[in-house]
Amino acid sequence: EKAQLMGYKNYASYSLEKTMAKNTDNVYAFLRQMIGAYKPKAEEQTKAIEEYMKAQVNKLTSGQENKLTGEQVNANNSSTSQPVNSFTALQPYDRFYYSSKMKKDQFNFSDDDVKPYFNLDSVLVNGIFYAAHRVYGLNFRERKDIPTYHKDMKVFDVLDADGKQLALFY
Numbered sequence: 001e002k003a004q005l006m007g008y009k010n011y012a013s014y015s016l017e018k019t020m021a022k023n024t025d026n027v028y029a030f031l032r033q034m035i036g037a038y039k040p041k042a043e044e045q046t047k048a049i050e051e052y053m054k055a056q057v058n059k060l061t062s063g064q065e066n067k068l069t070g071e072q073v074n075a076n077n078s079s080t081s082q083p084v085n086s087f088t089a090l091q092p093y094d095r096f097y098y099s100s101k102m103k104k105d106q107f108n109f110s111d112d113d114v115k116p117y118f119n120l121d122s123v124l125v126n127g128i129f130y131a132a133h134r135v136y137g138l139n140f141r142e143r144k145d146i147p148t149y150h151k152d153m154k155v156f157d158v159l160d161a162d163g164k165q166l167a168l169f170y
Contacts, residue, residue: 002014003015009024012024012027045099046095048102049090049095049098049099049102050089050090052098052101052102052105053090053094053098056098056101124140137160137161138158138160138161138166139158139160139161139163140156140157140158140159140169141156141157141159142154142156143155143156143168146168148170155168155169155170156168156169156170157169
């Protein structure tokens, strides 16, 4: 309502006006561009994960009774009354699990293997803060005097090239 009272079509139009995007048409164009660029690879990866998952389910149920339906399941994962078990469709909540298992089986790679190299301090200082300094000239200074709701939480001043505080980064 406020946006319309101020002459904008909606809140998105109002809030985008002073940003790099400028308007909703630019945002939608950018999103369409990203979808066009990344959708084929995402579909390819999803298909690979689905095939891996179905192979795993088939391995577990081959020649056994389907515990969900009580029917005999043969080697191609089908039963007499339904061609494919309905639980073999990849669900969003299964994606990470089967993706991780597939990487471990196919590449002997586990996300846990690389976690030590991506600790928070290293990622912040050598990654995010370094990139922000190189690209935008920003500097960061840790603030230990500001209370936080968790003992592991950190607070940083975000400073411009002249040392003027621009924001706090939690």
